[in-house]
Amino acid sequence: MMKLALQPLTREAFKPFGDVVETEGATHFPINNGTTTRFHDLAALQFSGSNAKPIVSIFRGQAFTLPLEITMMEHHPYGSQLFMPLSGHPYVVVVAPKGELQPQQIQAFLATGQQGVNYHSGVWHHPLISLEASSDFLIVDRAGEEANCIEQDLNQSILLEF
């Protein structure tokens, strides 16, 4: 089975797939008479199609342990999908570029509990892989008329490991 190791999650490495939502390195300025710092506009939200709009939800993901067999990926053709951890636990982000899904192009990142990710529209990703404990995430994604989740099985499984 093909093996895939986790990389640290950085804005630069994740750029082909979307945004890393974190304070480090972000544009920021004081508001509220100096009592609050605003880290401003951290993700490109995308929503298209009929009656499309962004919505806010919470996902509660069960805890996984590595090594873990990856057998499928999914993408959302009509919108971005943002995950922001609320429970402070790390999680795994598995992605592949837009277009035809090619297993050898799959990459995996280890996100800290203080890093969110925003998958851009069309970017292949694995469903939520929380580590350590069942974890909640705030989600900003797209509602609309068209079905917006395309799943595809891999023609060969990938073993995800630290």
Add this chain to the structure above:
Amino acid sequence: MMKLALQPLTREAFKPFGDVVETEGATHFPINNGTTTRFHDLAALQFSGSNAKPIVSIFRGQAFTLPLEITMMEHHPYGSQLFMPLSGHPYVVVVAPKGELQPQQIQAFLATGQQGVNYHSGVWHHPLISLEASSDFLIVDRAGEEANCIEQDLNQSILLEF
């Protein structure tokens, strides 16, 4: 000085002002082959005006202690503003109904570190009041051409206390 005590934050009590973003009591269903629970569409996002769009930011608020003197309120005429706590600490939500600001209509709520709030457009609220420690919040609010923050000093201060 007029004194104001904190109420527990509940969906019902907060309904005139906006949404409480929490899993408890929310519509939910399984996704990702049963490994994730989706608590679905928890807030009414609003954004109007020229070139209006929702944006995602992080606010880092300094810690306050009570009792605290409240001297002003603000509102956003062109959009809602959602706060979701990322640090797990409680915070205080001070609000008044849309329209002419009347100090005797101000209410204060104690939010847990697992409860977000979404102020609806036009609803008066106080800037961020984190308790216990400096705390980060994920924010979903509106960007656009028109200025979108109206501040107003109170004609009499209010003493906020537990």
